[in-house]
Amino acid sequence: MRKLMKSVTEECPNITRIYTIGKSYTGLKLYVMEISDNPGKHELGEPEFRYVAGMHGNEALGRELVLNLMQYLCKEYKKGNQRVVRLVTETRIHLLPSMNPDGYEVAYEKGSELAGWAEGRYSFEGIDLNHNFPDLNNIMWDTQEKAADKSKVPNHYIPIPEYYTQEDATVAPETRAVISWMQDIPFVLGANLHGGELVVTYPYDCTRDWAPQEDTPTADNAFFRWLASVYVSTNLVMANPDRRICHYEDFQQHNNIINGGAWHTVPGSILRLSCDKFPHVSELPSEWENNKESLLVYMEQVHRGVKGVIRDKAKRGIADAVIRVEDHDHDIRSAADGDYWRLLNPGEYRIAVWAVGYFPSIRRCHVGMEPRPTICDFTLTKTPIQRLKEIRAKGGKVPQDLQLRLRALRLRKLRASTKAINQRRRGQSS
Incomplete structure (x- = not known):
């Protein structure tokens, strides 16, 4: 994998960059390939997109497709x-082709003859990374139920729970690395590539109170259904009405898309791209053709x-x-340079x-059928109180927004505990 990624950067040095976001439990690096006309830099107004594969090490197709x-x-x-x-x-x-490289090494020993459902699925520590991320949805729902005024409860940028930041928390180093990565880059859209079934799930994938199966739509349900349908309708296998059922569930009755909560509760939306978790190498060319257009058109969204x-x-x-957005109960925030993207x-x-210290601004924006965004810029005017504060200010960059302060504090704690864990692990191995 590393050799292939290096060969790509050598062939296209002007549009590629390899970087790492952390290490697995055994010390294998989590490599990411960036592809951009200006690699290494966020460009104003340019959206950030990610594909993550290999969360389950024995589901190798996503890795190969990436x-x-x-x-x-x-x-x-x-x-x-x-x-x-x-x-x-x-x-x-x-x-990110391999989020769980330790698991992949276990599965690779068996290859396409892999028989055990769990061989290589979990991390080296035995953690299912797909179940290892914080359930921020239920934190938000619980807070709303307890609040006297639900409209005052933030519906976005929910801070990670305090216990996730502890050194003894059951949070895999791979999970910590991805959480930190997602905090650093203002991703607009992404997808998690899995195997073992032919279906695309869309949020929410967690149900309220962790009910086993319950349709749990988001405020952006129509757009998420569109995203799922875009992938399925351009996938050569999923779009085939005569395809075989993978196991025992016939997802064609749902047009091969389903609300994650209505299927089974797992945090995170998933593209399941093959009946087989670890296809034989001879099958990879056809699997690439099956998914190539889907991978491209999904990115274009x-x-x-x-x-x-x-x-x-x-x-x-x-x-x-x-x-x-009026009538959409999910707000977003602008990135460090003030740019924003709202999928609609x-x-x-x-x-x-x-924003804190500014008068609000409202405008109407039209989104057309063309696959390109509508530009809606805003200019905000500072309040008199804010101008007075700036005159009196003596520096400091602590966010005034309490939610942002808590979010930043939890992230610092997570990174500090991760650093301490890594130092302790290095000391034990030396």
Whole structure:
């Protein structure tokens, strides 16, 4: 895998970069390939996209598809394929082919003859990484139930629980690495590639109170169903009405998409791309053809909806501004440079933006049928109190928003405990 990734960067050095986000329990690096016309830098207004594969080490197809995707984007960019050139120049793409390299090493010993359902599925510590992320949905729902005014409860940027930051928490180093990665980069869209079934699940994947099966839609249910349908309708196997059932559930009755909570409760949306967890090497070319168009068209959806930059009167970007779409009970925040992206289906939307120390602003934005975003920029005016505070201020960058302060504090604690764990582990191995 490392050799292949290196060969891609050597062939396309101007649009690729390899970096690591952490290490597995045994010390194997978690490599990410970045593909962009300006690798290593977030460009204002350019959305960030990610594919994660190999969360279960024995589900190898996702890993192989992501590696194929790297090669394809490189070669087609060099050929001048306009679709790929546009994707690379307008999107910052991050590809993590193996989130669970320790598990993959176990599964690789058996290869396509893998018989045990669990061989290589778990991390070296025996943790199912797919169940290892915090359930932020139920934290939000519980808070809403206890609140006198539910509208005052934040519906986004929920801080990770305090216990996740402890050194003795059952949080795998691989999970810690991905959480930290997701906090560092303002990802707009992504997908988790799995195997063992042919179905695309969409959020929420957790049910309220962890009920076994219950349709649990998000505020963006229509858009998530669109995303799932886009992948399925362009997948050569899933779109085939005569395909065989993988195991015992016939997902064709649901058009091969299903709300995650209505199937089984697991945090995180999933693309399940093959009946086999570890296909034989001879099957990989056909599996690539089955999924190639789906992988590309799914990435292109990151350019739907609205995007823009939140600035002050001096044209400076405003970070952490809140963007609210009327009748959509899920807000988002602007990134460090003030840019934002809000995925939406075609329609007319009333969008409100505000930030601490600024008067709010409201405007209407139209999203058309074309697969490109509508530009909706906002300019906010500082309140008199904010201007007075800035005159009196003596520095400091602690966010004034209490939710952001808690979120930043928990992230610092998580990273500190991860560092302590790694130092202790190195001491034990030396």
